[in-house]
Amino acid sequence: MVKVLLLADTHLGFDLPSRPRVEKRRRGPEFFANTRLALEPALRGEVDLVVHGGDLLYRSKVPAGLVVQALEPLLEVADRGVPVVLVPGNHERSALPYPLLASHENLHVLERPRTVNLDLRGTHLAIGGFPCERDHIRDRFTTLVSECGALAVDADVRLLCMHQTVEGSRVKGYTFRSGADVVRGRDIPSGFAAVLCGHIHRAQVLTQDLAERELTAPVLYPGSCERTSFAERNERKGYLTLALESDSKRGGALAGWRFNELPARPMFLVEIDAAGLEAVALSRRISEELSGLPDDAVVQLRIGGGLARGAESVIRAADLRRLHPATMTVSLRFRPGRR
Secondary structure, rough: OEEEEEEEEEEEOOOOOOOOOOOOOOOHOOOHHHHHHHHHHHHHHOOOEEHHHEEEEEOOOHHHHHHHHHHHHHHHHHHHHOOOEOOOOOHHHOOOEEEEHHHHEEEOOOOOOEEEEEEEOOOOEEEEOOOOOOOOOHHHHHHHHHHOHHHOOOOEEEEEEEEEEOOOEEEEEEEEEOOOOOHHHHHHHOOOOOOEEEEOOEEEEEOOOOOOEEEEEEEOOOOOOOOOOOOHHOOEEEEEEEEOOOOOOOOOEEEEEEEEEOEEEEEEEEEEEEEOHHHHHHHHHHHHHHHHOOOOEEEEEEEOOOOOOOHHHHHHHHHHHHHOOOOEEEEEEEEEOOO
């Protein structure tokens, strides 16, 4: 049995300016903290392989120092002798910045369609994959899988790694069904034990296509390690651990999987109709709403309606920060004349 740890969409660098203009609680350190928590089983030697499904970084153009910080947890795992496979995602624009920083014999970046061959305790793993295809993956998918070459390798276990949307995956009640950026379930070829994916931030495991036909290999999304938007406020965040059985005739099989939850900060939307509220009344209303939330909450304050004269001072950034504890992260969306 081979044990694999799958994480994705860490978005390191999010809300972590190198030269912050305002002193306030930033969310950036939490993304790093959860990434490190996710990798702890690998550092303890509890898994044989780590796969990062893409979007290691929050965007493509970043300083070299951030890349060094982002790679450090993965390189620590690689230093322990645990192989790490990394798929560049769409936020990296399908290419890891400063690729020389990722040079390590145990860190394998799928910078092009290719296969990584590993010998894990006598089991031969062939891990094929390709960087995020941002144009017409629906038409290119079969070609890219062929180009990576994994199906041509004799192996006890084969895995396909990518950063794409597969039909049937869901976010916030929406199911992806068609479109140039959606892979058809029936196009996933046989010969893989599993398809390990990043890109969709909600953890899920797909076993059927939209016609309820069994997929030739399950598609696993670990989801993101932290909440990146308020659309994710009700989603659990974490990573997956997988158990894979050897079977050289069919490329192995997924014997089991487990979702491991990470401590994502709670998120809340607070809506206030400010029409007719004077400055003092609006300030009191905001304070009352925020005081009922956890001290570490991430809040989006949505204020609508026409502000009374003088009340605009309440929602200036510096004044708004006085209305909530420093441990809270609050952003404002103001829509004059609307709630």
